Amino acid sequence: QVQLVESGGRLVQAGGSLRLSCAASGRTFSNYAMGWFRQAPGNEREFVATFSRITSSTYYSDSVKGRFTISRDNAKNTVYLQMNSLKPEDTAVYFCAASARGINWSTYAYDYDYWGQGTQVTVSS
Numbered sequence: 001q002v003q004l005v006e007s008g009g010r011l012v013q014a015g016g017s018l019r020l021s022c023a024a025s026g027r028t029f030s031n032y033a034m035g036w037f038r039q040a041p042g043n044e045r046e047f048v049a050t051f052s053r054i055t056s057s058t059y060y061s062d063s064v065k066g067r068f069t070i071s072r073d074n075a076k077n078t079v080y081l082q083m084n085s086l087k088p089e090d091t092a093v094y095f096c097a098a099s100a101r102g103i104n105w106s107t108y109a110y111d112y113d114y115w116g117q118g119t120q121v122t123v124s125s
Contacts, residue, residue, distance in 0.1 A: 009119030022096030
């Protein structure tokens with residue numbers, strides 16, 4: 001079992017930056033594949049970013065590639081999402097997710113077993 005708590009979301013102007021944090025508690029953090037997803041009103045939850053649990057290679061959705069950066073600090077049991085050059089279309093609730101299935105990485109929400117409560121990011125134009 002792992003518990004995830006996101007933080008860092010707030011209202012920001014277009015072009016601004018935010019850093020989201022996801023603090024994990026429970027079993028060995030480094031054993032979990034981690035990812036960020038987001039969900040805007042009326043939309044399905046969509047993949048944002050993840051990284052390989054083995055190689056640390058990173059993967060991003062096309063909509064955020066070049067603007068967002070995912071990273072993890074195993075010593076702090078925390079995953080981060082640095083978001084730069086924010087756009088109004090980035091407005092959504094952002095969720096951190098963890099997979100205990102032994103996978104390396106995944107862009108699919110159904111591969112993740114644990115989810116945080118989400119943090120709201122609102123980008124004004």
